[in-house]
Amino acid sequence: MALEHAILVSLLEQPGSGYELARRFDRSIGRFWTATHQQIYRVLRRMEADGWISAEEVAQDGRPDKKVYSAAAPGRAALAGWLREPVEPETVRHELAVKIRAAAFDDPAALISEVERHRESHAALLARYLHGEQRDFPDPGTLDPRQQLQHVVLRGGIEYERMTLAWLDDVLATLHRLAR
Amino acid sequence: MALEHAILVSLLEQPGSGYELARRFDRSIGRFWTATHQQIYRVLRRMEADGWISAEEVAQDGRPDKKVYSAAAPGRAALAGWLREPVEPETVRHELAVKIRAAAFDDPAALISEVERHRESHAALLARYLHGEQRDFPDPGTLDPRQQLQHVVLRGGIEYERMTLAWLDDVLATLHRLAR
């Protein structure tokens, strides 16, 4: 399980409450690791019990109190240990690929609008990534190690979206050919 | 949930037993949808109860009997309905990306061998895909619709592996730079 580790990384980059973490998972981190607020709260409680993170109650005015978590030494140690473990192969779940093969037993044209929706959302995401790259890494020559690592992960996202767009165009061309 | 649909597609392409399906999921289909034999048997029983598939006992000599399943009309209808539903956004779980960001809080060099292992397995997979493409689609001009759709999914896998290899090289270059 790596949700704990993803949370640790996020807390090391910046301490925060469960709610804030949930929003980070919706945004940046969520592009390579998703989690709902339920999962996050549950795991935070477990990690606090295990001493991986420490919490501080913060009163806010006009809002409910929040518990701000930070990574503690045992958490850092656990993360370092995990880094050295061999990784499990990523389990891919590509629903669209299943649908494309399913289209052979139905009307391929029925998939076209679906694929176009995907294409649009990937194009929007690519634009967001490129914008974020311009904003956060305008001068790639002067980055500290943490930023260099964040940047290389972002480049992965960018290349993934570019490749996906090209592939979806290929898929659309195939579907249009079959629809004729 | 799409495991049911992935199984339906597989059974439409070729009827088979739970065990055979499990092996298909280990091989071709498993690259975009994974499942263990336990999941498969459980879902098969449910789908049979729902009338989506029908089973036939087949005696074999020298081996245990097997139940060969085929997709039934209600299953095909369910698949067609699913095809027309808007897709849920794919939930990505990219453990290596988490590790790369985690490396900022530990020794980046500790990740190098891990990334190299990944690189090798992606290179091997790409080789397998390319070999499969040569074998199954030697003449792309003369394919029936089903093969065209299988081929476009395979092309997606090939492009994904190529992009991933290039990105992992980028990651390795970054890690080596930081290790100095």
Place this chain on the structure above:
DNA sequence: CTTGCCTATGCAACTCGTTGCATAGCAGGA
């Protein structure tokens, strides 16, 4: 002033997915 949304946390119930184990006959190699 009411409706709906945002912050912030949580319970309960459920489904999905994994792991370990069991059975049971047959084939092949050390």
Place this chain on the structure above:
DNA sequence: TCCTGCTATGCAACGAGTTGCATAGGCAAG
């Protein structure tokens, strides 16, 4: 001969992940 491994299915238990709902104050728009 014993051990390993393959075919074929399944139970039991657990852990991961989702969904629906609840609370509770504040803010902004209609």
